[in-house]
Amino acid sequence: MKKFLIPAAVAVIMTGAAYAQTEFYVVQDTSTKKCTIVDKKPTIATTVVVGDGKVFKSRTAAETGMKTMKVCAN
Numbered sequence: 001m002k003k004f005l006i007p008a009a010v011a012v013i014m015t016g017a018a019y020a021q022t023e024f025y026v027v028q029d030t031s032t033k034k035c036t037i038v039d040k041k042p043t044i045a046t047t048v049v050v051g052d053g054k055v056f057k058s059r060t061a062a063e064t065g066m067k068t069m070k071v072c073a074n
Contacts, residue, residue, distance in 0.1 A: 022039050023039065023041075023055045023056070023057070024037055024038070024039055024055070024056040024057070024058065024059055024061070024062035025037070025038050025039075025040075025041055025042070025049050025053075025054075025055060025056070025062070026049070026050050026051050026054070026056075026062055026065060026066045026069060026072065027042050027047045027048060027049055027050065028047070028048055028050050028071060028072065029046060029047055030046050030047065030048060031046055033071075035050065035066055035069070035071070035072035037059060037062045037063065037066065039059075050069055050071050050072065051065060051066075051069050
């Protein structure tokens with residue numbers, strides 16, 4: 001029984017980790033022209049994803065990417 005429980009538990013943990021991955025977006029408020037980083041794709045009409053809708057795998061990568069985007073340069 002333990003032969004089956006341990007691999008099953010490992011599979012559940014690994015599957016849960018895959019779902020827990022977060023995506024980061026660089027977005028710009030269309031009224032203030034200020035860029036920010038969010039972890040969910042915006043659904044508000046006054047906020048747009050910049051950088052051709054690029055999705056970043058980490059907040060650090062999003063911060064680095066935002067520095068290279070001309071619309072976010074201040």
